[in-house]
Amino acid sequence: MSSTTLTRRQRLSRLDVKASPYLYVAPFFVLFGLVGLFPLVYTFVVSLREWDLLKGPGEWVGLTNFANVLTDRFFWNSIGNTISIFFLSAVPQLIVALLLAAVLDQHLKAKTFWRMSVLLPYVVTPVAVTLIFTSIFNEADGLANNLLNLIGIADVQWKHDTLASHIAIATMVNWRWTGYNALILLAAMQAVPRDLYESAALDGAGAARRFFSVTIPSIRPTLIFVVITATIGGLQIFAEPRLFDVSNAGGIGGADRQFQTTVLYLWEMAFFRRDFGEAAAIAWLLFLLIVAFGLINFAISRRIATGEQRVESRRVRRALARKAGAR
Amino acid sequence: MRLSRRTAGAGAALATTASLALVLSGCAGDAGGGDSDEPITLTITTFGTFGYDDLYKQYEDEHPNITIEATNIDTGGNARTDAFTKIAAGSGLSDIVAIEEGWLGAIMEVSDQFEDLRDYGIEDRKGDWVDWKYAQATDPDGRVIGYGTDIGPEGICYNGAAFAAGGLPTDRAEVASLLEGDWAHFFEVGQQYHDATGKAWFDHSGFVWNAMVNQLDEGYYTKSGEVNVEDNAELKARFDLLAGAVAGGQSAAQAAWDWNGGKSFVDGTFATFVCPGWMLGVVQGNVEAGGGDASTGWDFADVFPGGAANWGGAFLSVPTTSEHKEAAAALASWLTEPDQQVAQFTAAGTFPSTIAAQEKLAADATPNAFFQGAPAGAILAERAQGVVAQFKGPDDSLIQENVFGPPLQALDRGETDAAGAWQQAIDLLHELVG
Numbered sequence: 001m002s003s004t005t006l007t008r009r010q011r012l013s014r015l016d017v018k019a020s021p022y023l024y025v026a027p028f029f030v031l032f033g034l035v036g037l038f039p040l041v042y043t044f045v046v047s048l049r050e051w052d053l054l055k056g057p058g059e060w061v062g063l064t065n066f067a068n069v070l071t072d073r074f075f076w077n078s079i080g081n082t083i084s085i086f087f088l089s090a091v092p093q094l095i096v097a098l099l100l101a102a103v104l105d106q107h108l109k110a111k112t113f114w115r116m117s118v119l120l121p122y123v124v125t126p127v128a129v130t131l132i133f134t135s136i137f138n139e140a141d142g143l144a145n146n147l148l149n150l151i152g153i154a155d156v157q158w159k160h161d162t163l164a165s166h167i168a169i170a171t172m173v174n175w176r177w178t179g180y181n182a183l184i185l186l187a188a189m190q191a192v193p194r195d196l197y198e199s200a201a202l203d204g205a206g207a208a209r210r211f212f213s214v215t216i217p218s219i220r221p222t223l224i225f226v227v228i229t230a231t232i233g234g235l236q237i238f239a240e241p242r243l244f245d246v247s248n249a250g251g252i253g254g255a256d257r258q259f260q261t262t263v264l265y266l267w268e269m270a271f272f273r274r275d276f277g278e279a280a281a282i283a284w285l286l287f288l289l290i291v292a293f294g295l296i297n298f299a300i301s302r303r304i305a306t307g308e309q310r311v312e313s314r315r316v317r318r319a320l321a322r323k324a325g326a327r
Numbered sequence: 328m329r330l331s332r333r334t335a336g337a338g339a340a341l342a343t344t345a346s347l348a349l350v351l352s353g354c355a356g357d358a359g360g361g362d363s364d365e366p367i368t369l370t371i372t373t374f375g376t377f378g379y380d381d382l383y384k385q386y387e388d389e390h391p392n393i394t395i396e397a398t399n400i401d402t403g404g405n406a407r408t409d410a411f412t413k414i415a416a417g418s419g420l421s422d423i424v425a426i427e428e429g430w431l432g433a434i435m436e437v438s439d440q441f442e443d444l445r446d447y448g449i450e451d452r453k454g455d456w457v458d459w460k461y462a463q464a465t466d467p468d469g470r471v472i473g474y475g476t477d478i479g480p481e482g483i484c485y486n487g488a489a490f491a492a493g494g495l496p497t498d499r500a501e502v503a504s505l506l507e508g509d510w511a512h513f514f515e516v517g518q519q520y521h522d523a524t525g526k527a528w529f530d531h532s533g534f535v536w537n538a539m540v541n542q543l544d545e546g547y548y549t550k551s552g553e554v555n556v557e558d559n560a561e562l563k564a565r566f567d568l569l570a571g572a573v574a575g576g577q578s579a580a581q582a583a584w585d586w587n588g589g590k591s592f593v594d595g596t597f598a599t600f601v602c603p604g605w606m607l608g609v610v611q612g613n614v615e616a617g618g619g620d621a622s623t624g625w626d627f628a629d630v631f632p633g634g635a636a637n638w639g640g641a642f643l644s645v646p647t648t649s650e651h652k653e654a655a656a657a658l659a660s661w662l663t664e665p666d667q668q669v670a671q672f673t674a675a676g677t678f679p680s681t682i683a684a685q686e687k688l689a690a691d692a693t694p695n696a697f698f699q700g701a702p703a704g705a706i707l708a709e710r711a712q713g714v715v716a717q718f719k720g721p722d723d724s725l726i727q728e729n730v731f732g733p734p735l736q737a738l739d740r741g742e743t744d745a746a747g748a749w750q751q752a753i754d755l756l757h758e759l760v761g
Contacts, residue, residue: 052436053411053414053415054411054414054415054433054434054436054437055436055437056415072758073758074758135588138585138587138588139582140587140590140591141587141588141590159582160740245582246582246583246584246585247533247582247583247584247585247736248728248729248732248733249402249404249728250724250725250728250729250732252728252729252732252733255732255733255736255737256733256737257733268729271408271411271412272724272725272728272729273725273729273759274411274433276415
């Protein structure tokens with residue numbers, strides 16, 4: 001330790017090198033601590049107490065709120081609805097977004113026009129989207145039922161039949177998010193080196209083959225990002241089911257809670273039933289669920305992309321072996 | 328971060344202004360008694376159609392130092408969420424907050440969050456209001472937390488064309504005498520109508536049930552504040568009566584607040600509709616949205632099954648968080664004076680809660696062109712006779728919406744019978760309340 005030989009200036013500059021990077025990233029963590037971590041911890045504190053929305057905190061009750069929520073059939077109903085709507089939206093949404101991005105990645109005329117067009121639904125607020133779709137899915141005279149009648153299908157009970165209502169809500173979510181995801185995927189596709197495609201084409205790979213063997217593995221990190229954000233968003237659906245049924249003011253999402261998602265159930269608990277403690281417990285359980293789903297999806301999407309590469313290398317190895325054998 | 332700093336700055340500025348005002352008023356002595364000319368901005372939050380816009384302008388003209396910043400929330404339900412959230416957060420409420428009768432019960436649990444208006448002289452005006460309106464705004468400790476604005480006496484809206492098709496009289500007075508009686512009689516006539524036309528008598532069960540409950544001396548709660556549903560024989564009898572009518576085909580099973588985009592009001596899907604004063608505007612709006620107009624034939628009769636009933640109405644309150652309590656109370660008091668209530672009725676159709684204003688509307692008997700010239704004000708004044716205030720408990724709107732809503736919709740759809748629907752309601756009550 002020869003620090004005594006250093007001048008004050010030198011010490012400062014050393015400190016600068018060591019500490020500055022942390023200072024540069026600090027704003028994010030300070031902000032995250034304030035608007036991310038603090039609410040998370042505080043919500044947990046609230047979930048441990050009796051807490052009336054208006055009257056404020058009451059007794060400490062330990063994990064009673066969690067126990068109450070976990071034994072509430074409406075909680076499990078909301079979890080089922082959320083997962084059902086999530087699958088009905090996320091899966092088709094990502095497939096279509098991927099195809100859309102692939103199409104936009106071709107040499108089209110008026111590129112910007114097409115790209116802006118797919119983003120347009122995202123610009124419209126979810127409330128407006130829901131109002132329009134609520135009218136489309138009106139059971140008596142809505143556009144959806146009128147079109148179905150044309151091809152001889154009887155009226156669908158969009159707001160009463162459980163699966164139909166999930167499809168209707170998933171449609172709204174897809175309408176809003178498909179274009180957004182397509183653009184993110186498109187940006188990743190544009191970064192794929194073109195010579196990869198060229199050499200693949202020279203080797204006789206068709207368009208579909210190039211898509212599955214070159215494009216998808218190359219955009220893997222972005223694909224994972226899109227899957228994770230779609231998971232987080234999909235499990236937090238609120239505005240669509242809240243506004244889909246105007247008749248039930250209490251936030252129950254359909255007369256028999258056919259499409260009450262977990263966030264909507266949270267809303268009912270906090271603002272209609274005024275039980276803030278249990279609402280906080282729901283929020284935490286939802287958080288855990290999202291983390292779990294996120295991890296599962298992360299694992300799956302990694303596997304899909306790497307699986308493709310593994311198959312690829314196996315094929316190449318086999319081909320080489322055959323060639324070697326022929327020789 | 329920046330936001331909080333800015334708020335702190337504003338707070339400091341306010342504190343400065345306040346201390347300055349203190350110094351100034353100290354200099355001026357006691358003249359005016361708080362009636363200073365210091366420019367102030369008052370915020371007010373209302374909901375639905377309140378009809379206050381012209382009144383704000385008038386007040387600002389008469390009080391040049393006052394600027395009114397008004398927010399109107401689309402429905403009472405959303406205003407409830409807004410107010411509850413802000414009470415829970417402990418900040419953000421306007422200087423004047425409109426409270427709806429349906430969730431007044433919950434507000435009463437935290438009535439100390441609102442100013443006792445007796446400190447601002449509301450007792451001098453006690454005689455202005457109908458007794459029960461004033462009593463509703465009084466908490467168990469005797470504090471009065473709201474200036475009554477409107478009330479919701481209920482009459483029957485009916486479609487003349489539909490009545491003619493069903494062989495029923497169409498003249499307003501004849502309809503009133505035809506429907507005079509209890510709910511059993513109302514449903515008897517409804518059954519006749521259904522048998523003659525094959526069509527529904529009323530739009531859906533929820534609103535009818537709401538009226539049947541609101542009319543009782545005690546609703547979901549006893550006067551002492553206990554939930555009383557399960558062993559409430561009167562409630563059960565009314566439920567069975569309604570379920571019988573539904574089983575007879577009298578309900579059109581409509582989705583409330585949608586009514587197929589208003590079209591169901593126009594195409595004769597149902598013949599009657601329960602109408603508190605403020606609902607007249609809703610009916611007109613839906614008929615117009617559905618492509619109809621006055622010729623669609625909706626009329627308003629001076630009758631209500633089972634006697635007088637009230638649905639809704641509002642109060643203006645001053646939260647303790649207000650920076651200008653004195654000025655806010657003065658504005659709220661002025662807005663609820665009889666003259667202003669008459670102006671409010673003209674603008675929005677909300678029926679006044681002060682006796683002088685009711686008498687004025689009864690005397691004027693101005694015909695409402697949309698309702699075939701029915702003198703709506705005079706009819707509502709008649710309908711307001713004999714209304715009694717029902718005690719609304721803290722979970723009243725929860726019981727109405729989330730406990731009875733689902734079983735009534737199941738009844739309307741024919742998915743269950745009276746006994747099944749009642750049991751469903753009781754199960755939901757146990758799960759959701761308490």
